[in-house]
Amino acid sequence: MEEPIGVKEAAQVPRQRAESLLEAAVRYAEERHWEVCPGTWLEPAGSGRRCSCGDDGCAAPGGHPVGDDWAGGATGSGAAARRMWSRQPDAAVLLPTGRAFDAVDVPESAGFLALARLERMSLPLGPVTRTPDRRMQFFVLPGAAAKTEDLARRAGWNAPAIGLRGVGEGAYVVAPPTRIGGAGAVQWARCPTTANRWLPEVEELIGPLAYACGRVAADARDGLS
Incomplete structure (x- = not known):
């Protein structure tokens, strides 16, 4: 189930x-x-x-x-x-992406769903941030951003349509405990530890992440219909 x-x-x-x-x-x-x-x-x-x-x-x-x-x-x-x-x-x-890591950015609800699936499947997982505007960033090896949309498409998903995007060279993620306006602070959904020092390839995460984003997007559409 x-x-x-x-x-x-x-x-x-x-x-x-x-x-x-x-x-x-x-x-x-x-x-x-x-x-x-x-x-x-x-x-x-x-x-x-x-x-x-x-x-x-x-x-x-x-x-x-x-x-x-x-x-x-x-x-x-x-x-x-x-x-x-x-x-x-x-x-x-600010942590510049495209250097030590890239990130896959998804809606928060999809991120939590994906975390549960990834952990249940015992797939490798790096640090994950959670922002006050209800987004989550999954840290992966550099070079991921350039191929995120293509990998999602191969898996049967349109990345922009489901709110999934890669964050790479020339961009950044905001790191905890930075506060953004009155919305609150950026948090770790999965903290950096010695166990996740070695980051996963985006290919290892894209399936569960795209599925979670697609499911959340579909539920949102159904709720509006």
């Missing part, structure tokens, strides 16, 4: 590590050898807070790059990361 959409008991979000953005950035660089880059941050504005970019209509307040040349400022050095976040402790932690 298939697990019902929205039931997350089989894929609970783990307890999040209590640490500052500086501590997280240094840990990612030193422990995972991921490059990190400081992004924008939230600053006081009247009775609330707004993005440091100054755009009142910012789509991701406190959770995006500072400028177009942001990728050139990324570092894999823990010492350099400490200096960067010491200057601006509230800066978002």
